[in-house]
Amino acid sequence: LGDCAALINNAGLLRPGSLDSVSLDDWNAVLGVNLTGYLLCSRAFKPQLARTRGALVHVASISANFPQSHSGAYSAGKAGVLLMSRQMAVEWGPLGIRSNAICPGMIRTALSARFYEEPGFEEKRAQVTASRRIGEPQDIADVALFLASPRSGYMNGAELAVDGGMSSMLMDMVPRPGYNKT
Known part of the structure; x- marks a missing residue:
């Protein structure tokens, strides 16, 4: 086996709760998986990625930029992923390591599967x-593959929203008489 040329950090744990009600144990569990886990994996692969001039791809969430009520630990952890990714770009970029992030929107996964059961x-x-x-x-896999490949060779510290245009829809949700049916 050769050296690793790319690491995709992709983990997510959600424990519902607002900032004033989420237990400290749940807060720590979410941050442990969603943020600290990314740091530990990145550190472990850093020597190999430096040898291969490789890429880190961190899967965050649009919740990192658009907080959602009762998901305080999740949003905070994923926001931390974005800043950590940029920090790695700054600190590890001179070693030839690129660090970029993906911010998925609503993706059908095991975490969200039960939502879609409701008619x-x-x-x-x-x-x-x-x-x-x-x-x-x-x-998401297609964008991760792009960010891990040489085709994105001059991208470092970038964050890509992969949300079907959801983050562009805010103003369309604002009621405007005669313009929309909101």
């Missing part, structure tokens, strides 16, 4: 994306 739920969610669909894991 009409998928359609409601799809309506808040410009693409009018829910993402699939392959949508």
Whole structure:
């Protein structure tokens, strides 16, 4: 086996709770998986990535930029991933290591599967994306592959939203008489 040329940090743990009600144990568990785990894996692979002039790809979330009520630990952890990714770009970039992040939107995963069991739920969610669909894991994998490849060789410290255009829909959700049906 040769050296590692790319590491994709992709983990997510969600423990519901607002900032004033989430237990400290749940807070630490979420940050342990969603942030500290990324740091530990990145450190472990840093020597190999430096030898191969490799790439780190960190899967964060649009919740890192758009907080969601009752998900305080999750949003905070994923926001930490974004800053940590940029910090790694600054500190490890001179070693030839690129560090970039992906911010997925609504992707059908094991974490969200039960939501889609409710009748009409998928359609409601799809309506808040410009693409009018829910993402699939392959949508994220394709972007991760790009960021891990030489095709993104001059990208370092970047954050890509892969959300079907959901983050562009904010103003379309604001009621405007005569312009929309919101």
